Amino acid sequence: MPISKSKRNKKSLRLVLPATSANLGPAFDAAALAFNLFLKIEASEAEEFSVVAHGRDAEICATKQDHLILNTYEQVLREAGKRVMPLALVIDNEMPIGKGCGSSAAARLAGIALAVHFGNLRWSDARIVGEASRREHHPDNAAACWRGGLAVARMAESGEASVAIVRPKGSWPLLLAVPAESLPTEEARSVLPSHYLRSDAVNNVQNSMLLLAAFVQGRPELLGQVLEDRMHQPYRAGLCPLLPALQRLAGQNGIVGVALSGAGPSVLVFLDPRSNAEKAKKLVAAHLQKVKQPAELFSAEITLAGGRDSAQWKRRDSAGKRPARG
Numbered sequence: 001m002p003i004s005k006s007k008r009n010k011k012s013l014r015l016v017l018p019a020t021s022a023n024l025g026p027a028f029d030a031a032a033l034a035f036n037l038f039l040k041i042e043a044s045e046a047e048e049f050s051v052v053a054h055g056r057d058a059e060i061c062a063t064k065q066d067h068l069i070l071n072t073y074e075q076v077l078r079e080a081g082k083r084v085m086p087l088a089l090v091i092d093n094e095m096p097i098g099k100g101c102g103s104s105a106a107a108r109l110a111g112i113a114l115a116v117h118f119g120n121l122r123w124s125d126a127r128i129v130g131e132a133s134r135r136e137h138h139p140d141n142a143a144a145c146w147r148g149g150l151a152v153a154r155m156a157e158s159g160e161a162s163v164a165i166v167r168p169k170g171s172w173p174l175l176l177a178v179p180a181e182s183l184p185t186e187e188a189r190s191v192l193p194s195h196y197l198r199s200d201a202v203n204n205v206q207n208s209m210l211l212l213a214a215f216v217q218g219r220p221e222l223l224g225q226v227l228e229d230r231m232h233q234p235y236r237a238g239l240c241p242l243l244p245a246l247q248r249l250a251g252q253n254g255i256v257g258v259a260l261s262g263a264g265p266s267v268l269v270f271l272d273p274r275s276n277a278e279k280a281k282k283l284v285a286a287h288l289q290k291v292k293q294p295a296e297l298f299s300a301e302i303t304l305a306g307g308r309d310s311a312q313w314k315r316r317d318s319a320g321k322r323p324a325r326g
Contacts, residue, residue, distance in 0.1 A: 015039075028232050045087065054093070076131065134161075143163040150215050172301060180294065183239055183263065227258065
């Protein structure tokens with residue numbers, strides 16, 4: 001059920017935040033892209049907190065106890081010394097929760113944006129992304145979700161996030177394969193080694209640079225070579241059986257590359273923009289049935305619109321002036 005188009009005033013806010021896929025093979029903890037599955041939120045001032053949810057995982061989204069959006073909203077306002085105004089939330093969710101698609105980054109950003117709006121905090125984009133990165137520990141996901149496109153990011157020792165946003169050239173059709181089971185990020189992290197061979201680190205640096213060039217130059221044919229990763233995917237494959245199952249299809253029938261989405265267990269499949277996307281989707285579905293790895297398949301594409309591009313969002317810098325877009 002979509003969010004209503006009811007009349008809104010200054011005491012309400014509508015946000016639309018995209019799902020994100022981080023790591024992208026070799027760009028471990030460094031890059032993420034936004035794609036067109038969305039978390040839509042309509043918030044208005046109320047006498048007490050309430051949540052109504054529709055769409056995917058509605059039961060999780062509607063549970064007020066330990067609600068990530070509301071908890072973040074309250075924490076940010078209290079830390080800023082602001083009054084906590086109760087809110088009524090209507091949520092329409094499209095993104096899988098706990099499946100490596102950036103749902104927690106989107107929820108934290110939503111809570112921060114609500115605090116900025118209803119608390120009149122006048123935070124800049126950089127501060128919003130930095131706050132989400134500090135809480136989420138993933139500046140790549142936070143930056144891609146808030147600003148759209150492809151985000152390259154790092155956290156400095158000071159806790160600040162350094163971010164560059166890339167608008168990928170050309171068309172980038174995607175296929176997202178989502179298994180029924182979720183995978184906690186802590187568990188996905190626990191299987192990673194504490195040290196790596198120099199050759200593995202160099203391989204990932206080289207592939208990450210070429211991956212960025214592929215997006216900038218609009219060369220999806222490079223992905224078959226540069227999505228190889230030696231820092232996280234080989235170790236997580238046992239927890240994410242969809243990954244090795246789908247990697248076998250890379251280079252066939254319009255499938256140019258395959259990578260874990262975030263820490264998994266979902267898998268992102270990059271399609272050749274010249275190929276028939278529906279045919280590729282049917283091929284993937286048949287293959288997964290054959291190898292007995294059931295998954296829900298979503299056709300998607302990179303979106304250049306982030307949460308800050310929500311129609312009702314008012315972006316201002318610390319002086320209260322509207323910054324230039326970009």
